[in-house]
Amino acid sequence: MQPLLEVKHLACGYQSQTIFTDVSFTLYPGQFSGLVGPSGSGKSTLLKTIVGLLRPWSGEVWYRGRRLKPGTSPIKVGYVPQVETVDWGFPVTAEEVVMMGRYRQQKIWPWPSACDRAKARELLSRVGIEHVARQPIGELSGGQQQRVFLARALVGDPEIVLLDEPTSSSDLHVQHELLHLLAELGQQGLAILISTHDLNSVATHLPWVICFNHGLICQGPPKDVFTPESLGRTFRGEMVVFRQNDRILVASGATSLLHEMQANLPPALYKSLPSKSV
Ligand SMILES: Nc1ncnc2c1ncn2[C@@H]1O[C@H](COP(=O)(O)OP(=O)(O)O)[C@@H](O)[C@H]1O
Numbered sequence: 001m002q003p004l005l006e007v008k009h010l011a012c013g014y015q016s017q018t019i020f021t022d023v024s025f026t027l028y029p030g031q032f033s034g035l036v037g038p039s040g041s042g043k044s045t046l047l048k049t050i051v052g053l054l055r056p057w058s059g060e061v062w063y064r065g066r067r068l069k070p071g072t073s074p075i076k077v078g079y080v081p082q083v084e085t086v087d088w089g090f091p092v093t094a095e096e097v098v099m100m101g102r103y104r105q106q107k108i109w110p111w112p113s114a115c116d117r118a119k120a121r122e123l124l125s126r127v128g129i130e131h132v133a134r135q136p137i138g139e140l141s142g143g144q145q146q147r148v149f150l151a152r153a154l155v156g157d158p159e160i161v162l163l164d165e166p167t168s169s170s171d172l173h174v175q176h177e178l179l180h181l182l183a184e185l186g187q188q189g190l191a192i193l194i195s196t197h198d199l200n201s202v203a204t205h206l207p208w209v210i211c212f213n214h215g216l217i218c219q220g221p222p223k224d225v226f227t228p229e230s231l232g233r234t235f236r237g238e239m240v241v242f243r244q245n246d247r248i249l250v251a252s253g254a255t256s257l258l259h260e261m262q263a264n265l266p267p268a269l270y271k272s273l274p275s276k277s278v
């Protein structure tokens, strides 16, 4: 199968500060992946570099076998920014935000057509929030704002969608609904990459994870990469991994507490605990 997106030896940073170096990975059609790493590890910077919002210092981004000009955005890639970084003071409705996604498609007229409006409504309905179409974006909940941006990213009929921390501002129920929706879109062939620092609620549900901290640490299915060793390198601290059948639970630090709990856990629930360090 031909890859959709190939990131090759990418490096980027701000002013004189390097944020990440030598990042290489590939996304295939329908691949649902997580970009996992602690806050400040450069996940947002990496996603912005891939979509051309930042110019790479070195390395290349390829799309369907063709190298992209540095700092340009592949037209078939949708991007959903981290909601915490968006200025919500803009007096625009949810529907208008979605229609803005259409302006990338080189229209002659700057104002929305009936067709744009219909498409925006269709996408808001697809992400389950058609009822907020006429509400100002700043008045919506974090989860609803995220869906508005997802609808906007879907407007150009992308083949890949990159989402930056899509679940950080919503509760568990909303997170699961969003993951379900994304998995459905993945089954229709869309490649999806979502960044997160939250291992348990997101990453363990994804078939493929890329562990990241100012560079690529490792990648693979969670059952292979969620080990105390590779998570410890990713999160730069002691990590504990519990496994039961297909379920994985990860905890950071608090080793002494976990060792105390270990005495009360059924043996099947834990696979490996690091040696007691305190
Ligand atoms: N616009 C910017 N200018 C300078 N430094 C930045 C800018 N944006 C982010 N940084 C710094 O880059 C590092 C990585 O940030 P970021 O990519 O947002 O990480 P993450 O998304 O993993 O939390 C942080 O140290 C952050 O302070």
Ligand SMILES: [Mg+2]
Pocket (backbone or CB within 6 Å): 043, 044, 045, 082, 164, 165
């Ligand atoms: Mg971020």
